Amino acid sequence: MRLAELSERSGVSTATIKYYLREGLLAPGRQINATTAEYDEEHLRRLRLVRALIQVGRVPVANAKEVLKHVDDDSLGRTIRLGAARWAxxxxxxxxxxxxxxxxxxxxxxxxxxxxxxxxxxxxxxxxxxxxxxxxxxxxxxxxxxxxxxxxxxxxxxxxxxxxxxxxxxxxxxxxxxxxxxxxxxxxxxxxxxxxxxxxxxxxxxxxxxxxxx
Amino acid sequence: MRLAELSERSGVSTATIKYYLREGLLAPGRQINATTAEYDEEHLRRLRLVRALIQVGRVPVANAKEVLKHVDDDSLGRTIRLGAARWAxxxxxxxxxxxxxxxxxxxxxxxxxxxxxxxxxxxxxxxxxxxxxxxxxxxxxxxxxxxxxxxxxxxxxxxxxxxxxxxxxxxxxxxxxxxxxxxxxxxxxxxxxxxxxxxxxxxxxxxxxxxxxx
Incomplete structure (x- = not known):
């Protein structure tokens, strides 16, 4: 899906999505050409999580980044990975x-x-x-x-x-x-x-x- | 007890106690003479509650006043009084x-x-x-x-x-x-x-x- 659809389906404005992309809270889409990128269901899921952390949980952006780093680190055992994400x-x-x-x-x-x-x-x-x-x-x-x-x-x-x-x-x-x-x-x-x-x-x-x- | 002892026993500074008195969060002591007032165990208990609300619970002063108004209103039934205090x-x-x-x-x-x-x-x-x-x-x-x-x-x-x-x-x-x-x-x-x-x-x-x- 394109940025507009990602925005529509997540309820997050395109400006906010671009901000999350710049901050590295959301992985870049697959670049189709110089100006267009394509996003998938995984982006949508991650976007919901980022929004939950920042907008509802009022987690500061720096903490959210730290949390997501541990969420994505599959080199860790599950207890440590869960713990590290929670501890952040x-x-x-x-x-x-x-x-x-x-x-x-x-x-x-x-x-x-x-x-x-x-x-x-x-x-x-x-x-x-x-x-x-x-x-x-x-x-x-x-x-x-x-x-x-x-x-x-x-x-x-x-x-x-x-x-x-x-x-x-x-x-x-x-x-x-x-x-x-x-x-x-x-x-x-x-x-x-x-x-x-x-x-x-x-x-x-x-x-x-x-x-x-x- | 005098203000100094109330401060010592509660761990709340005399300046803060005076502020709570001015704001009506704490009932005035019994006036002994023009400059001295006497406080009792009830003051100490109430002072702990005010401090718990404001310093630990980060309840705004206006809310704390509202809560205490209901705590003190013995004209209400217990469920309503409990509820009103909680609702504030x-x-x-x-x-x-x-x-x-x-x-x-x-x-x-x-x-x-x-x-x-x-x-x-x-x-x-x-x-x-x-x-x-x-x-x-x-x-x-x-x-x-x-x-x-x-x-x-x-x-x-x-x-x-x-x-x-x-x-x-x-x-x-x-x-x-x-x-x-x-x-x-x-x-x-x-x-x-x-x-x-x-x-x-x-x-x-x-x-x-x-x-x-x-």
Whole structure:
């Protein structure tokens, strides 16, 4: 398809597509002659992902480039490739390793992983930005006087593990490894707000059931 | 306690406390003489909540004021008071009611609530900003070519319902209604990022278990 059709089918303006091409977020089309290039379904799929990251997930262009680099790197094992793409997304700021509250939060997260039996994440530990951001959050809550201990977090973590199993089951229905990683990235960015909205809605439902609507 | 001690115990600077007092986010202390006021444990608790909202939740001051107005309004029933406080938090933008994709998303969310048997939220419907923001998110995903149907969302919603039951069980361990609403608000703001981090960590764990770490 030509640029105009790619724009029409993706809902992204031709000016924005040209910008993504210049930034290297989208691979160039197949050049037909000096002024015309041809695009295929893979371009359309990638364009949707770029738009999801930038327009909905508000991921900065530099991060999006980093994410896509890992999506496309088929020299990596799947866990690392998935992890690297996820890790390139914007994260909560890193904890300050020096102060005593962070050290206590670190111990609490470690205890949580022990209770859960999550040996792999425990092994990866602070190497993972996700792990570090959980430590930073637990430290922030402690500092505000809302302690968040391993026993409180554990049942929530089990629920999230159930959600993660569904996420990966869904991902595995896709054929190519590139598509799998794309799905993982887009769901990280797009599905998290849905999950949060479902949580808030569930609180409303449960609250109405327990205390009535009036 | 005096202002200096309130600052010390809360970790909030005296300048910031004075700003919160001026903005009406914190009730004035008991005036002892022309220049000195006395504060109590309730001030300390409220100060932690204000700081959680503004510094961690990045809730704008105007929204925080609105939230606290509902926290303090004991003329309201508990569901309404909880809901009003939650509704005053920043939400995803409202859906555009006119366009066909939003209408389809609206129908999908309605079908979801039917499957779940969430009669109360179905009844409240578009009156709730949480409900409207779920519709807007489903519409945004549809527009990006990632359809998000009722059957896909339902099991996630059940997991979030389990989380919501725990949230309310925890809330009910507090004594006064004001404290209950405060806990609901602070957990909405502070615990949501923890839940998201647990979800991402669970994805890492599950991914490592299925595909190995290398």
């Amino acid at each position: 997304l914007p994260q909560a700021p890193d904890p300050d390793g020096e102060d005593p509250i962070t050290v206590a939060a670190q111990a609490e997260v470690d205890r949580l992983l022990g209770i859960l039996g999550w040996e792999s994440t425990r092994e990866i530990g602070g190497l993972s930005p996700v792990h570090r951001s959980l430590v930073a959050l637990v430290a922030a809550l402690k500092r505000l006087g809302y302690p968040c201990d391993a026993e409180t977090m554990a049942p929530y973590a089990e629920l999230m593990h159930e959600a993660a199993r569904r996420d990966l089951d869904h991902m595995e229905t896709y054929e190519s490894d590139t598509e799998k990683v794309e799905v993982a990235v887009s769901s990280a960015v797009l599905f998290e707000p849905v999950l949060r909205a479902l949580h808030r809605l569930a609180q409303e439902e449960e609250s109405a059931r327990r205390y009535g609507i009036e | 938090l920043p939400q995803a933008p409202d859906p555009d009611g006119e366009d066909p994709i939003t209408v389809a998303a609206q129908a999908e969310v309605d079908r979801l609530l039917g499957i779940l048997g969430w009669e109360s939220t179905r009844e409240i419907g578009g009156l709730s900003p949480v409900h409207r923001s779920l519709v807007a998110l489903v519409a945004a995903l549809k527009r990006l070519g990632y359809p998000c149907d009722a059957e896909t969302m339902a099991p996630y919603a059940e997991l979030m319902h389990e989380a919501a039951r725990r949230d309310l069980d925890h809330m009910e361990t507090y004594e006064s209604d004001t404290e209950k609403v405060e806990v609901a608000v602070s957990s909405a703001v502070l615990f949501e990022p923890v839940l998201r981090a647990l979800h991402r960590l669970a994805q890492e764990e599950e991914s490592a278990r299925r595909y190995g770490i290398e």
